[in-house]
Structure formats: C-alpha cells, structure tokens
Amino acid sequence: MFALASCSQIALKQGEINASLYQGNVQQAYDVLNQDIEKWKKDRNALLYYWNKGTLAWMLGKYQESSDLFLISDYYLEDMYRNYANTAASLFINDKVRQYSGEDHERVLFHYYQILNFMQLGKTESAQVQARRLMLELQRLDDRYKDAPKLSIKRYQEDAFAHLLIALVFESAGDLDNSYVSYKNAYRIFKEDYAAIYGVQMPAQFKQDIMRMAWRLGFYDDLERYEKEFGISYDRKQSTKGGNTVFFWNNGLSPTKQEVSLNFAVVRGTEPGWVVFVNTDYGFAFPMYVGEDKTANGSSFSQIDVVRATFPKYFTRGAYFNRAKVLSGGQEYPMETIEDVSAVAIKELDDRFHEEIGKTLLRLALKKAAEYELRKNNPEAGAALGLINFFTEQADTRSWESLPHQISYTRLSLDPGTQNFILRTETDLVIQDHPISLYVPKQGMVFGGFHTLQPGQVVR
Amino acid sequence: MYKKIYALTVLWNGIWQTLKKHTAMKKQILPLMLVTSLLVLGSCSQRQVTRINPDEQTDLSGRWNDTDNKIVADDMIDQSIDKNWRTEFETLKSRKAVVIVGRIKNNTSEHIDPIAIVKQIESAYVNTGKVRVVATADERKEVRDEREDQQIFANEETRKAWGKEKGADFMLMGVLYSVTDQYAKEKVVSYQIDFELIDIETNEKVWMGQSKIKKHIKN
Secondary structure, three states, X not given: OHHHHHHHHHHHHHHHHHHHHHOOEHHHHHHHHOOXXXXXXXXXXXXXXXXXXXXXXXXXXXXXXXXXXXXXXXXHHHHOOOOHHHHHHHHXXXXXXXXXXXXXXXXXXXHHHHHHHHHHOOOHHHHHHHHXXXXXXXXXXXXXXXXXXXXXXXXXXXXXXXXXXXXXXXXXXXXXHHHHHHHXXXXXXXXXXXXXXXXXXXXXXXXXHHHHHHHHOOOHHHHHHHHHHHOOOOOOOOOOOOOOEEEEEEEOOOOEEEEEEEEEEEEXXXXXXXXXXXXXXXXXXXXXXXXXXXXXXXXXHHOOEEEEEEEEEEEOOOOOOOEEEEEEOOEEEEOEEEEOHHHHHHHHHHHOHHHHHHHHHHHHHHHHHHHHHHHHHOHHHHHHHHHHHHHHOOOOOOOOOOOXXXXXXXXXXXXXXXXXXXXXXXXXXXXXXXXEEEEEOXXXXXXXXEEEOXXXXXXX | OHHHHHHHHHHHHHHHHHHOOOHHHHHHHHHHXXXXXXXXXXXXXXXXXXXXXXXXXXXXXXXXXXXXXXXHHHHHHHHHOOOHHHHHHHHHHOOOOEEEEEEEEEEOOOOOOHHHHHHHXXXXXXXXXXXXXXXXXXXXHHHHHHHHXXXXXXXXXXXXXXXXXXXXXXXXXXXXXXXXXXXXXEEEEEEEEEEEEEEOOOXXXXXXXXXXXXXXXXX
C-alpha cells in the first residue's frame, strides 16, 4: 500500500507536466518540477526528475542549470548500486518500487542534451569529455546484448545518431581522425539498421560530411566507394571545412508507457513443481517452477486459476509538425531526421517483451503461492492478501516523457558573432516561424537546438 | 532511524501475537514482514559527518579526485625538480628559475577541473623552494586591475609600479588522458598525464615526464 501511495504521487506530477507540455507551456511544466525539490531528489525516481527538469531547463534556454542537472544524473547513473531491498520488493510487489535506471535509449540521449548544453555555453572541452562518456555508454549498450539471445531483427544495440553527434564534437575540436572513425560507425549503423528497423534514411547532409572528411584526411579509396554507393560525385574543389553551425530540431513528444493486461490460466504442469501460464489468444505458454510441495495434490496450485498480468506498453504521442527548415541569408536548409525516438523506444520494449512476461509471471506465481497457503488456514486473510496482490500488480510505466518524438538536424555556415535566423516548422495547413539567435565563435563550431510542441508554444 | 525501528518493533510484535495461533500462517507472513522491514529501514538514513585528515586517501566513487591531483603533482615535482634544466639554468643565470604553470588539457572521459591540478602543482613547486612560481594568465589580469586601481586610489608610498612583473623562464604544460576498459559491473581506468617543461625564450622542451594512475572499480 505504501508502494501504491508513493507511485500515484509521481504519476500525478507527471500528468501535470504532460498537460502543460501538451499546451506547449514549457514554463508551467518547469514550475511543477520546481516544487517539492527535496522530495523528488530522494525519490527512487530521482533520475526522471533530473532528466525531465534538465530537458525543460534546456528548452527554456537555461543551459547552465540544465547542464548541472544532467551532470548529477550522469553521476547518479554511474554510482547506482543494486539495492537488494528494492529488488526483493519488486519481486513481491511490482517493478515500480525499483530505483529507476532508465531505458537504454534514455541513457544514450541524455548525453545529447549535455553536449548541446556545453556547446551552447562555449565549453568545448567539456563537450569533448561528454562525447567520450557517450562512447563508453555506447560500449556498455553493445556489451549488454552481446550475450543476449539473438532476435530475428537486431536489437537497439547501436545508435547512429549518437555516433554522428560524437563525430561532430570531434570535428569541432579539430580531432579529425577520431571524428572520421565516428562518422564511419554512424555510416555503418545508418546503412545496416536505421533504414530497415526505424525507417530513418541516411541524411543527405551526412553523406556530404563523411565524403568531405574522407577527402580531407586523404582516404581517397573510401571517398570513391561512398560516391559510387550514394550516386553523388563529390565536388573536390569546394572548401574542406563544412558548415560551422549545426542545428537540431526536436519535434513532438516521445511515447508514454501505459499499462496493458493479459489474462493467463494457471495450469499444473506435467512435471512436479511446475505450473504453466497459458494465454490462448496470443498463443503464450510459459512454464514456471514454483516448488514441488506447491503443486502436490490438495495444495497451492492444484486448482486451476486465472491471473491478470500487467505489462508496460508504449503509446506514440507523435508530433504536431511534420517538417521543418532553417531560413538564413535567403537560403533554405531542410531538416533531416536522424533519430526516431518513438520508434527506438517501441522497438526496445518489444524486444524485451518476453523478459517482461517472465518477470511478471514469476512475481504472480510467488504471490499466488503465498495467497493459497494463507487461504488453507485462514480464508479471510487469504482473500485479503489476494486483494492486496490484485491492487499491487501494476506495470512499471515510468519513462522520460519530455524527450522528443523525433530529432532532425541541418548544417550551415554562418559568420562569427551573434547570428539570427528562422526555424520554420510546417504541417500541410500550418506554417510557424521560430526566431533563433546563436553566438557563432571565430573558431570551431556551434551547436544549437529547438524543441517544438504545439503552435504558439511558450518557451521564452 | 531509532524511531522507525521502535515503531516497526511495536507493529510487528502486535501482528506476531495475533498470528501466534495460526502457525502455518507464520511461514508465509515472515518473508513479507522481512521485506517490508527492509523497505521501511532502507528508506531512511541518518546523515553522519566526520572530520578527516585532508591528506588521507579517500575513494568513494572511483572518479578522479583530490587524492589523484596530489599524487600527480607530487610525482611530477619529484621527477623534474632536481634535473639538469634547473641546475644548468642556475649556473648560467645565478638565480632561481621562474616557472609558470600553463594549461592542463583534459583528454579523458571524466569532467575534471584542470584548475585544481594547476593549483596543486603550483603549491608543490612553491613548497620545494627551488623555483619561483608566477601567476597564471587569468590571475595576472586580476592583479593588473588591482595595480591599475592603486594608481588612482593608493597612497604614493604604497603604490605599486608598472613594468616590474617577474617574467617566467619556463612554462609547464600537461595533457591528461584516460583509457577505460569496462565490462558488466567492473571497470579499469588508466590515467596518464604527460608533462612538458618549455623554455619560453627558445621553445626548447627542457624536460618531459609522465605520471600514471590505474584504478579498478567494482560496482
């Protein structure tokens, strides 16, 4: 019950934040997170607090504050230890009582905001440090699934967007060799995974960038291979410097996790000690070992029962606008999608679905066993425990909900100094212009970004 | 904490007394009670603060900390201070060499404050008494502002003159690298900091050295 009470509190706040974001009122959403700060920090959902507030602070142009929050979250994740009390509780109650450690894509994407913060604050060395931290995160991600069962379609195990971001940071720092390595990683993942799995095509801007880098570093064989593959001939007379301004467009909101439930019939297995959870609609049959004494005649699982199992499932929120471009100096620079956050999130949860079912059913088996045992001696207490079990059976629906639905980018050249340009976002019926102001340094590059939610949003 | 333990004891004793009659139930309830107790106790912690010796080695997170700053600074001084560059300079100029600590570049995957390393090296240099250390570029700017201010507001006798700053003979520069090898919950981080002492007049690198630290971190 204690678990129930504290969960709904968080859900309530998340609801308030989402409602404000739906209206495009970022300031109001930020204000919600500014209340009860101490409570949030001590919460097992502290990570979500840092991430959500960091994102909203970034959207409001408070880059230093956002950077501080993401830095805390970075250390928080690094120092996260297994809390045995929490793990035991998650077995008995539900997954929500666990300390939130983020989905794989969330742990990658917070580096994106941190890099943008550092670049916008002119802290280029810190941006490079963050890019190296992102590389370590990508290694961890790849290692995690190396030994996992292979799926027919590759898991979310590599991230082309993250590699592209690293390449851009190193390019900005003049570390071209490392930049080219990251460009090549991104190229491979765009080619192998992104189009097929997430429907994201290799951006035209990216093709130009990787060809330019190959030319600049003298990898002429590589350049010819790219030219042939892309069907583009690279203009070898153009400047070897790419645009000094990279602008990211965060569009819409990432999907939210909601609870779905499935009913399972619990049938005694053929082997002693085993029960089988069966759902004929989906053709699921999960055998589960519960202990020999529990399946003996006249005890625990000897009678057939139906249990309700709950799972988290992503529901897409999508975006209001469907395309955008930057207008600067009489020219148009189209925004090209580089990360479909919704598609990645949904894929991740789908890939884990069987693991989620396994975990949930094990928990249900334990709960049922306790309930049956109690019922034998004291039917009322057994019934009460059954009721508690029913109410505490909840799916873990926590996620970083202020992430965008999709991330797009473009690259252009601007003169040093403060520069103004327009980000034009469009639907088939509505066009909206967002004035952007960026400080462009004499050397290196500048990264900027803007998140659009709804027409007429309040961000500054 | 004690209040929570007391409250839990009273509560569980009450339930235990009621359950005493139903022995079979005890077996089922016991693990649940245990888990709940863990949850309640785990949710609170009394903050404890103890003063410790600043020279004591402390490692909590495994990240780069003040102990590492001190280790590399002391190691660098040990390696470089009694080398030819200094003795030759002193013979030639009949005075102590003046050193400025320049930039320490952070090429690691950790957010490390280079100023802290610079300060540690400066203090190690000054403490040897074998070289003189002058202010860094940022500090000089502040000192010059003060001197400028004195020209208008300070008494003539105490006013400090322009053009008397001590020019550095050597500049120390460094780059900090790290290589991380990680798998599952284990991590080995190897840090290497490369130092170079450069003659400001001739650009000659008069001394080069490196300091290494390796950490094995288990979560």
